[in-house]
Amino acid sequence: MSAGAAVESQAVAPTILVVEDEILVRLDIAEVLRNASFRVIEAVNADEALTVLDSGHSIDALITDIRMPGSIDGIDLAARVRSAWPHIKIIFVTSYSPTWPDPTVFDLFIGKPYDPARFIQRVRQLLASSNA
Numbered sequence: 001m002s003a004g005a006a007v008e009s010q011a012v013a014p015t016i017l018v019v020e021d022e023i024l025v026r027l028d029i030a031e032v033l034r035n036a037s038f039r040v041i042e043a044v045n046a047d048e049a050l051t052v053l054d055s056g057h058s059i060d061a062l063i064t065d066i067r068m069p070g071s072i073d074g075i076d077l078a079a080r081v082r083s084a085w086p087h088i089k090i091i092f093v094t095s096y097s098p099t100w101p102d103p104t105v106f107d108l109f110i111g112k113p114y115d116p117a118r119f120i121q122r123v124r125q126l127l128a129s130s131n132a
Contacts, residue, residue, distance in 0.1 A: 012039075013037050013038055013039050014038055014039065014060040014061065014127050015038070015039040015040070015041065015057065015058055015059050015060050015061075016033055016038050016039070016040055016041070016059070016060060016061045016062070016063055016123070017040075017041045017042075017043060017049055017052060017053070017057075017059045017061070017062045017063070018030050018033070018040055018041070018042050018043070018063045018064075019042075019043045019044075019045065019046060019048075019049040019062065019063065019064040019065065019068070019074065019077065020042075020044075020063075020064070020065050020068075020093075021044055021045055021065065021068045021069055021070075022065075023044075025065075025112070026042055026044070029063060029093065030042055032116045032119060032120065033063075033120070033123070036120045036123075036124075038123075041057060041059070045068050045069060045070035046064070046068060046070050046071070046072045046073065046074065046076065046077035047070045047071055047072070049062070049064070049077060050077070050080065053081065053084070053085060059085070059088050060088065060089065060127060061088060061089040061090070061091060061123065061126070061127060062077075062078070062081055062088050062089070062090050062091065063091045063092075063093055063123075064077055064078065064090070064091070064092060064093070065092070065093060065094050066092055066094040067094070074092060074094070075102075075105065078090045078092070078105040078106050079102070079105045082104070082105045089107045089108070089126050089127060090105065090106040090107050090108075091106065091107060091108040091109075091110060091123065091126065092106050092108070092109045092110070093110045093111075093112060093114065093119075094109075094111070094112060095111065095112035095113070107126055108122060108123075108126050110122065
């Protein structure tokens, strides 16, 4: 095994913060991501997600619904994350959006329901584009 291969095998999987108030949907997204070898942190709403981010976890991507209970929705969460942690890729996964979010606050939009294989492919492409 070459030194480069040893470094590659020790690479840490990207960490994705999944923010979704509907437990079955959150568990499904988290399982799909974990099965694709991503590290996953789950949050039930934007307030909890901000607590995770403020705690210093190294997050590579944020996957959030748009409509959620709590003091802020997914669009406001994305705007805050983009401002405070501009390196984090932001992905909306939603079935409903009364207004289209400002394109400067997200990197990818995936509608529900989604095809798990295509979902993982798009997430990987997004994360690879940030490492290029």
